[in-house]
Amino acid sequence: MGLAIVNTIFALGTASTDVKQQRSILIVNRMAVIPAILAFILAPFLYYVSGISQMLYMPILEGVLMLCVPLLNRLGYHFTAATGMVAIHCASTFYFGSIMGELAAVEFIAVYLFLMAFLIYKDRGRRAVLLSLIILTLVTLKLNYLFPFLKALPFPAESVAVARIAIQCAVVFLVGYTISFYVKAADERLSVEEVKSAIQEKQIERLKEAKTEIVRNAKVAAHEIRNYLSSVTCFSEKFSRLGQRATSSVPVNKGEIYGMKVCSDVMKDIVDTMLCKDLSVACIDRNCVSVFPWRSWAEDILCMYLLTAEGMKKTLFYKIADADFHFIRANKYLLTKVFSNSIINALKYCHKQVHVEVSLSGAHVLSLVIANDGEGLSPEVRERIENGWAEDLAEVKGGNGFGIPTVIKAVQKLEGKLLIEETKKWATVFIYQIPTELVEDNAEAMSEAVSAPAAAHLQELKILLVEDDFMSTSPFRSWARTNGFTLWLTDNLPEAIDVIRYERPDIVFLDAHISDIPMEEMLRQIRIADPGIPVVVISGDATVAECARVKEPDIAGVLLKPFTENEFFTVIKPICQQETGI
Template identity: 20%
Template sequence: MKITGNIFGITLKSIISRIINAGTPGLDENEKQAVISINFTSAVTGLMVFVFGGIIYAMMPLTKILIPVIFEGSSFFAVVYLNGLGKYQQARMGVYLIHCFSAVYFGAILGETIPVELIAAFLFIFLIGSACLVYREKKSRAVFISATIILWLIVYLNHFFQVITPIHFSETALPVISHLCCGGMVILMSIITFSYIKQNDKLFADVEKANTHKTNFLWETSHEIRTPLNGIIGIAQILQSRKSLFLQLEEGSEIMKEIDDLNVAGKTTIDIINNVLDLAKIQAGKFDEIRKTSFDIKDLIQTCISVNSIIARRVGADIILIADEEIPIMRGDEIFLLKIINNLLSNAIKFTAPKSQVRFTLEYTHEGYIVMHFRNSSFLSEEKAAQIFDEYQCERNAFVEGTGLGLYITKKLVTMLGGEISVETEREHTTFSVMIPFEPGDYIPSKDEIHDRENVAGKKILVIEDDLMSQMILAKFLLNEHAEVKSCGSVEEGLEILKEYVPDVIISDRHLPKMSGKELIVWLKDHFIDIPVIIASGDCSKNAMDEMEQVGAAAYIIKPIQHKNLYKILNQCLKKDISLS
């Protein structure tokens, strides 16, 4: 008996599978799901018609019940057969016409058992819902919606004028038939509802998957772009450091302008890459969490001014900083605030009038806020100002162009920090204002104290970098700082060097052939070798930084490497002032 039951179960499962999947081989995923939906709905509806119709016929054995029940039930299974033959269009139209017949005919003859409001709900939920699930074209959907409205009018008018006379049921049969009819309609409406829920879940999963693929692609592309860009910007910075030599030449001024252009182009490219990555994280709902540290906001501002000074010089603008004398050390997300200031300052510089001033005002209020104003010489219309913080809103400039993402991301960052951002425009000036809650921070060494520390000159530094251009440029920068440098292209080579050479610090790429930068740090720990390792990588994801922090990296610097930042980190590491950057 058990074997017979198993065979019956397998056979029944096989039959159901064949019915549901009739006509699906060779179809794409969307078409396949539409056909499966029609097959399943038709089979369930046909079965319900035979079962419920059979019960009603048993209670009221009338020909005008039996023949329509047989016709309707058989028609629904004929729809599955049409799909099996590959006649999908006929099957779709057939489903709709059968339901139209059912709604008009059975809605009329069973009028005493089915409230007209329930028929209306069935028509608008089931018929329109199933049509929209199957048909994607707007015109097709419009036709079916219009036909359903007309059908409802026919049912509604018949309810009042009784062109088709309803059957009168006995008091015993009436509640049973009423429950069967209403229950059947509710079941069918539930099927459509759950079909929509399933479809929405699938679409949501597909969007999540696409977002993940897009984000991963952007991270990988960013990493690949940053490596050659590291070489370009590195060379530009080395050339910039030789300014005094170039100015001795006859065409020195022109050469320096070209070097400035190279630096500006490099910074603009990095800004675009960072903005695109930030947007991808925002859209995926995976933006970096706030990480609070203590820092001097005035030092942060000086860093941003220094980075943007080349662009300002190139467009002929002067950056004027007006800051309160006594601003306490604050606690907050230094990276977020750096991005906010950099985006607003660079935006003010890019779009100011030639040979004008960009006024940057920093205030500390005793109510507990840091207030910043970025004012430049440009005009912004009210219409443009209302949309300026939206995605892809970008003004064009003869010298630089952007993606229109910087201000959108800036507003997101300000909001995450609990602050507010606004824009005001006058006839000749535009001012962006930011107000961020102030949280007192812990004591940190002053800028002067840091500069008094031991510098890089005379220190032994091992560079492990598999990209030869990046390796050469980094070594050249360090040699210019009078450091003693040894370079190699893999961790394995680096370990061989360590047998005879003990560096004060190691600068290593994260992704290397065979052993990685992470494995290098672990190896040094396992062998009780206390040498700080700075990881230099094109991977700017929070996960990568956290991973390196957890294994004990002395610092994490993102490519393209800004030499000023590297110099500061080297000073800190050489004094064992370890911090993850």
């Protein structure tokens, strides 16, 4: 019960303050209450051994004044309470030291007051005032010993030793109690340092893990960039060969153009995957964010090659826009050459599917912007071009050595009308009047248009593609995404047989050149797995395709690479009617 009351007194004034101030208030309360309790205990004992009445009421008065300190803290007068507590201790020291002499154990009380001063006050100014007050008290007592102006009370000789032991024990207890606060503060500081050390170790471990992750991401990015650069180099060589052959008399293989279109699709998938990776990570050595510099570069390269790939498609808008032209001129010469030649290739091999501009007069025209050598075209050369006299092509060359002569050759092959809309220092704009027979919707063009099966039935269709050339799977993957049908891809016959047996696809597209197995053997094994499944043979060789059509009359169809989506629908539509009831 008594201990609970003491703890309650200790906690007075600590409820509505912050943590640091609570600690100071708690120390002040304890430094006031503990001496008050000791004073109440010593008062009757000193009166008993000395017989002097002052030894009874003066310690009790000191204890009562000390108990007022927690009340001041409770009222919010924290500085007044601390200062009052120190003043009471100094006054008691002076009083008892002056009337009791050496019996008061002044030296121990001074040690206690000095320790308490450094413990309570954090401000240097207040601490200096308190220390000055304590020193003044000790100096005054010393002067009183040397030149007595206050007479010490006479204590009986037999009680001096007993009183001295009691007082010194009480003061030593106070000194030890004060030192315990210092020990506790040191332990708290060590605990805080240990916590900080543990946190720092965890941070170091996290930084090490982050650094390892960064290195791993960098290695992955390096491998991807290396593979990507290898692909770009391969495409550059192929496009370069196409560009060289486009300006010669050797025709460009239609399958090669289709292959380059597929290459561009695959390349776009690869780069899209690369660009989706977020490699912007915090740098450990510096408090900054470092970004891998290849990101924007890869986007530029992708954009350039997609522009180039546009010339390989069979249906597109063949006009070089001003923005595209400036973009190309800002990049390498090879790309400029390849891009322009790819347009000429498209003009040669895609006559009936060329997407052209329609002028206000309704005539079909095509605009081409070709780079010059920086000098423009002279009036004489311009007249010769418009009149079809450009046999001497050396006089009409572009700055890259191919542009205008190649356009003239293409127009001669197409038998169209070529006009010059304007010529500038760095570019010439040609207007090509496309012959009517190349753009009118004749019977042959209409026959190529095949209506696609209904979307709902296409979504129920299951197709197995047996193809070992990943680039050749690109159109199937694209059509599967667009139309929603199920597509299985495999590059070996045993896996294809398993798919046929367990998944039951509606149709099989079989590459005639897969692996080293003859086409007849592949068809035989497919017939064993499912005798009634339709099989479409695909090949890039017209001879092989024709041979398959003759030797295997029971196959569902033959497709010659490259084939369009219309040709694909032409093959699957009868099969859809049979399998799904379209």
